[in-house]
Amino acid sequence: MSIGYNPIMSPAPARTSRDAIVLAARAILEEDGLEAVSMGRVAERVGVRGPSLYKHVTDRAALIRAIGDAITVDLGRTLAVALDDGDPRSSLRAVTAAFRTFVHANPNGYGLLFAHLEPNLQPDQAAAAAIGEPLVLAMARIVGEQDALEAARTLVAWAHGFVSMELAGTFRLGGDVDAAYAFGLEAIVAGVSGSVTQAGDSPRRGRRRCPPPG
Amino acid sequence: MSIGYNPIMSPAPARTSRDAIVLAARAILEEDGLEAVSMGRVAERVGVRGPSLYKHVTDRAALIRAIGDAITVDLGRTLAVALDDGDPRSSLRAVTAAFRTFVHANPNGYGLLFAHLEPNLQPDQAAAAAIGEPLVLAMARIVGEQDALEAARTLVAWAHGFVSMELAGTFRLGGDVDAAYAFGLEAIVAGVSGSVTQAGDSPRRGRRRCPPPG
DNA sequence: ACCTGAACACCGTTCAAGT
């Protein structure tokens, strides 16, 4: 058995922690955007001076990356919880609704995940990839194993694009945004469910919902 | 008739211009990202010193905004050119393909349009809204006037989400990305074309492609 | 009228000195 390090005995016990720093940085990000996440302001929020942060995080880039990782984990948990075992279509609706709610609650944090950042600022990719898992499972129960992955990717791309545009405001959605979101979801589920081969695809995965006319 | 201002007579003719500055800034953005677009580096590229830029642009925020505006205009023109008057489905394919090609050629520039920026950095919204126009027109010829707007929005959200994820690399697309893009497009066109009412919508726009089973 | 160097405020980061 090793004796280990006893912080009480140390000449200067830590007055903050990496977790507290990441949490403070994330709060500032949501409040005032990425540029506002300065080392000085984060330090102030956790009660130390700027230079002290470098005892807990490598540098600002590592801190930003840590925020992205934390948000990725949160989002993954949120989606996993929303996925129930009942009807796959209602499960899909629940997951996409939870996704949109999460993004609305964490707009700057979500934006960070897709910001065009230098490689050293990008969050952990393995964790990010795991987020799509529940969607693929629900999709498999609707379109079958074979198309599940591609169908899920189409849905994820749409959902991300929708909320991304909604937040950026670059393309305005007039009218009932909730209805537009529901419309898109139903259209995509319908589209990936069977009509995909109609536009000249190989008949390999041919699985039309209804016989051709005539 | 007014005599106007003659630059040749001026005590110090301009050695650069607003257009040249925006062009240089855009090139730096594509080469090394948004952070690299510093006043000093832009100035160096157009052959003046940093402070001189303030004679042509208000400040860095205005310069960034001008880059976004220029990219928005470029993208709009590119999509308008790609839209031909032939078969609406192939026209839609041409527009979405041109969109993806443009984003691949201007990744950081496109990312700028959707970056989570403070309001004063966001590009012109009117020009951005105009980009969707050709898509709505093509959609109208496929799904009819009534659903054209919502269908186009679904397609735009998907296309934006797809390329956004493709560039960010946050959700990896393994396998044939071109095929995944084609799959999504066909699925969405099929989905918005007629099956939308199946999930409990009001039958108002009911226009099923085929009779219910049984 | 535009360009420049000097100056200022601000931020990320390092480091020697404190405890």
Next chain:
DNA sequence: ACCTGAACACCGTTCAAGT
């Protein structure tokens, strides 16, 4: 072992002085 002030490099911005 962690925290701090001082210091340095860098960047956005202003401004008086040049032409």
